[in-house]
Amino acid sequence: MTIVETRAKRGDASDGTLGGRLSRIDGPAKITGAADYALERQPDGMVHAVLVDSTIASGRVLSIDAEAAEAAPGVLLVMTPDNALPIKSATDWLGTPPPDVPYEPLARTITFSGQHVAAVIAETFEQATSAAALVKVTYEDTAAIASFDDPRAGDGMAIDQMTVEWGDAEAALASAPVRISQEYKTPREYNVPIEPHGLIAHWQGDTLTVWEPSQWIDGMARTYAEWFDIPFENVRLRSPYIGGGFGSKALPLEHGAIAINAARMLGRPVKLAVTRPQTFTAYGGRPATRQTIALGATREGKLLSIVHRGANETSITGIAVEPLGSVTSIMYATPNFSSRQNIVPVNTVKPGALRAPGENPSAFGIECAIDELAYEVGIDPLEIRLLNYAEEDPHAKKPWSTRRLREAYAAGAEAIGWSNRDPRPRSMRVGNQLIGYGVAAGTYPVRRTPGEALVRILSDGTVEVASSSIDMGQGTYTILAQTAAEAIGVPVETVRVKLGDSALPRAPVAGGSQLANLMTGAVHKAALAARDELIGLAINDPNSPFRALQANTLVIENGQIASPRDTGSAVAIAEVMRRTGRDKIETLRNTLPEKLRNDKDHFRNFTTISTMLSPTDGDYSLHSWCVHFVEVRVDVDFGTVRVARMVSALDSGRLYNPKLAESQWKGGIIMGIGQALLEEGIVDSRHGRVINNNLGDYLVPTNADIPDLEVISVGIPDTHASVLGGKAVGELAIVGVAPAIANAVYHATGVRVRDLPITLEKLI
């Protein structure tokens, strides 16, 4: 397990109580290189696996000639579907039981370029890499459909569960005085975390230890147990730090099965790390999307109807739905609404989750469309948003728990100086630079899964918090220390947080922006229980220094126990523990509802997402909200777009640590700038292959591309959303960035770019 010790300064801005701006307590370990990432382990006897990937996008493997590779120095095994030990299929992440067929992570039938067809395991990484190039794969090549722009891809299949309709949207659109209709497109976008995916798999008898960066330790450990037909308890998955995931490290992948199987076959620890090009094919990013949005409105700009039709790419064999109507259906009040969605199978790796799947492209569509409507009817883009403000959830017809979007509009507009903007397109200019201001809103739902946590008060008065949840940079170590410190009444630097180990109390997926809320809730509950037990001990134990007080209760502050009436009598926790002879107080608590408090549902709660509540389960509709204001400069001759200023006002409810929440917001905003201006998986239509599969050619922003980012929190505690009042943070801030920039580019240039990224050739 990984223990991160808190080093807090007291009495300054790094205050360690909940809501304080404590710096990340894992920061020093990361800065000094002391942080031990999973793939840096070097167990004795470890060997290396390298994948052989398909070079065609569609067809089948006719034969694999492994002779030369097997004869190469150091090679221990060339794994193919024909010699791999069988693996069982596993329950999926939704909890759907598996089909009774073997699971084959090495493909015989090829449905995308880059699919794993074999693996070479050798004593060294270099030997395995070299031998992998010697494996000769013969294919039968069939015609591939490279993308949904290929006419042969067709319209795909309708996903009826995505249909949302009220009123009569088509009729209301047809009779609306003002109508606009446009198509909006986003390309394939990739997670490209700096730490690649990979694992070290180590069997000892029928127990399996896996070192692997993971956003969901218990879900992945459960899958590994099912694949290899061993009890869940026999899998130890360890993930001390995660070097970026953005949604891509939550689910077990083919390469994991391959490495674990190789370790089983060879009886040695096997390390497999995907290469940088494989971060584009070993798992999918955000699928390419297209949406047609038709708005019907009064001449004053009041919405009468929204008709939305979306489609995203999926793989030939998998169903990946990027919910394109998720923001469309809740952002604005409209009496008539229709949203439907198709998925279009093409020869690609199955798309996956990338920061705010659904909400992100959905907001690009509706937030550009509403901007277009504002210009169509001749009112301010900010005005039209307030004119059509949704006072309740227009889809669920429930009140918002909190929706501080009006406050966000006001705060952001004030900070950017929105009123200084000349509303006419292409009207503001300095030298060669056209200046444009844009605005767009975003939202992300509050998802809820019950949590669990262990809290220990030790004999020396220090506190431990333990959970199999993870910290991928978002601040879990830090806010859980703050939560426990505040609940018990100890200095935050006396709290140690242990995360990233499946042997610890269970945790659901660190995804859907739910982890902070559910884990602070569980730690708070366990810590209060530990505190109560400590006070009970101090009151009742015959050896307690407080025994003589005959007190009903005691207070704990700064690690000292005292009578509420006589704080001069304060005694350190360690002294009470010593006097009473206790070596620890240990409380394990979960936040499961009564009906789920049985072994089966407890297990299901943490290893599938089947118990996750939707944002509208209950009496309220729970969402975080944000608005981005941006000023762009567009070179009048070159078409290059630079973000000059950006102000974002966000409602994530209560912030457990504003410094870390702001950092997460800014990270999302930076990713959004990249999405707007740079990121695009470029597909060669003949080969069905993403050809810019490296960080030199797949462009993400550099520091030079990012201005100072101003973020303003407008949230208030929302106890409908979570026990301690927080709402979603991590995935919120990317939502709405791309449309804000696209809208600013229109204001600067008079050119509407409806397909991302906004590259220079679209503006010259």
Add this chain to the structure above:
Amino acid sequence: MRDFSYLRAASVEEAINAAALPATMLLAGGTTLLDLAKCGVADPERVVDISHLTGLDTIRVDGEGAFIGALAKMSRVAVDAAIQQQFPAVSEALWQAASAQIRNMASIGGNLLQRTRCAYFRDPATFPACNKRSPGSGCSALEGVTRNHAVLGGSDACIATYPGDLAVALTAFDAVVHLGERSVAIDDFFLLPGSTPNREHAMQPGEMITAITIPTSVAARHSTFIKVRDRQSYEFAAASAAVGIAFEADGKTISDIRVALGGVATKPWRARGVEDALRGRAFEPEAVKQASRLAIEGAIDHGANHYKIELAPRVVERAILKTGAMA
């Protein structure tokens, strides 16, 4: 392991002798060689390490010009005060090239020899056809995604763009590449692909870049480098221009002008048509605009790279206007 022999050369002479053997590559900063080895393009049998050789990293500027040793690091040349004063376009080109980390490692000689970023060139496993890698195998780019490919200097065999920035500035100011005893004018050093895109420069086996010299000129002293790119750092040029101008005593008539383009051609591209149109003329914005269009004379696009034909003259025009205002 893909085995190769490694020789740490004791002298330039030893390096040159070793480099004459087939399938041999020199290792200096390593930023290109290691990259290409990882993606399966470079597969040398012998690597000759010259990175530690002394006396090859001199940077000297005198009345004659600049002398830059082949092993001088990009970052050191970029910050050299005399280079900045006498050859600002050279310094600016280096500042805008690559990333800070690469500039600290990469040598000037290696920088000239960097290979194209053509995605098809860099992925031999998926795209076996590449005339630059395997002469006669075909070109995967011609019918492929061409957004970053050349509109000038291409052939039926290859349209790969020369990726560098420094060489563009050097081409504008008639730099000379020194190969030990032999020296070659930079415009002759880089070759057009023609039917032999595997031959990118005029070096013979056993030759090694030892230095680059740039003759002093008024135009070089009054020069600039403009690079237009999708991202503001660590990105190759969509189009770039190095421009230097000298005026007659009247301060208006252009006596000397140098224009070279990057990011749009198969080699660093001297735009002599633009120079000829403006030399002897009065510096005047409309004339500059007209002349700048000559920069893309003979350009051929392949669809996605069409924008370069629009963009390149605008970059040239901006660079000339900026330089003229400074001179």
